[in-house]
Amino acid sequence: MTLWLMAGLLFTPLAWAVLTLLTDFRWGRWVTSFGILVQVLVSLGLWLTIARDGGFYYGLGGWDAPLGIELRVDGLAVTFVLLTAVVASACGWHAGVYIDPDKAWHRYFWPLFWFLWSGLNAVWLGGDLFNLYVGLELISLSAVGLVALGGKAAALRASLRYLLAALLGSLAYLLGVALLYGQFGSLSIAGVATLLADNPAPAGSGLALALMVTGLSLKTALFPLHQWLPPAHGIAKSPVSALLSALVVKASFYIAARLWLEFGATIGSFAAAQLVGLLGSAAVVWGSWLAFRQQQLKQVVAYSSVAQIGYLFLLFPLTYSVSEAVSLQAQQGITLQVISHGLAKAAMFLAAGNLILSVGSGRIEALAGVSRFLPFSLFSFGLAGVSLMSLPPTGGFTAKWLLLQASLGSGQWWWVAVLLAGGLLSAAYVFRIYRASFLERPETDRFYHPPRSLEVIPLILALLSLGLGLASEQVLSVMALPFEEAGAP
């Protein structure tokens, strides 16, 4: 049973990438829809297995670490596998309708989409540092290819900038891995954590952790290393932007978070944790302010990603030398923030793509009159905005509420100011778009009306991010599923 689930999660995306490489765009759509069905079923199956038996280690092909690839399947990993299944299915479905099948190079969308998905699954399940690196590179290279699908010189400039930033980040991470291996002789995260718990941390392991976290923050676009993100996410096709903002940046953050939670208590320091938190706060304020200043609709959404990613890095100070309960609250808050931002931002990018398709221009002023003639797409956009503003009962609200409690519980009250300021600033940029769209300038309906399926998908995602606040207990219970220690190395 487990064998089939693992094969489904890791092998089928690769197989589908090769299959769709042989087809044109229209055939690729059919092949992909079958593959999406397989992925959704397998992800649900994995969830059921973990809920029944608890988490476990799985050696790929029967080879255990250090020779084989060892996967760590726990509640958190399953949460992200499920999130990926939801968001990637929605984006794949949307892309099948949205992307013009008559341009020859668009047929490469499907292989890149599947390589991206396999990389994501590999990162969620990866248990050792080097295979996480390989998964990250798979994600980055396919994401860069997806951005370059725009085909214009500006899209290529954005994708080259993205590629160089991503490669620099990976190398910094890999150098950290090399130093860590040199000191501990182990690549498994759990193995290094055990060694650290028994012995004092050797000199230089702080440098290794710093290199890894810096490289991963560059890939996650933490302020001030965020400059590559807005051009790449803004210029890509809307389903691609949705994938990049909702999932790709979360993959590198997920690794950084797991490293911090495992090693931070022994090799981290209070100053480092506060510094990362400070940079995250600066990202919240500066990203929101730049989002407010943009003239292009998709640039607003892209800068809003920079701001929302900033919240995630509050994990570092809120879990360093605090009580168990506060640390758990912070972890739950961050997980909910990742999920709600993933759903809301995917909805927002897809809805923005529909709006741009309708008005024929990416500028915000061009939205005048949209509220009267195209209320559907605007409604999804606004609903996703409500989650970003973190108003109750959205998932964004519950996430910030947990973070607020964790900040007060750990006595680090200064992060509360960041949470409040971020909410207000995001309200400012969402309302600016609403204001533009409520102007009643054109008297007649001169807009293109996108097919209904394009409008339904962002609405579903936005409703999910809204409902996350109501079902947060259930979602968090998946994350907290017990881990079976029997199979631990």
Place this chain on the structure above:
Amino acid sequence: MTASLLYALAGAVLFGMGLYGLLRLPHLLRKLLAFNIMGSGVFLVMVGLPQHRGGADPIPQALVLTGIVVAIAATALAVVLMRRYYHLSGMTTLEEPSPEQRPGGRR
């Protein structure tokens, strides 16, 4: 100074040189070469550092082989993108074109 430390230090120096080149050189091809130098530095650290455990350690050597494959894939992708970018814009740097100076070579 032991031999393994010497390898690691040489790797660190290569990493630093590549980092400087990647950040400071404007030409895209030079940036790509700098990335490859950085990568070599990392591989040197990776193979060199764990050698003090009684002879060569086989695991990092296998890892570096995988790392080289990844680096080649990344380099190939970068070269393809750069070629296409040069075709479309006639530029070899990532600077934004100023509005009055239209890029030449546009098809």
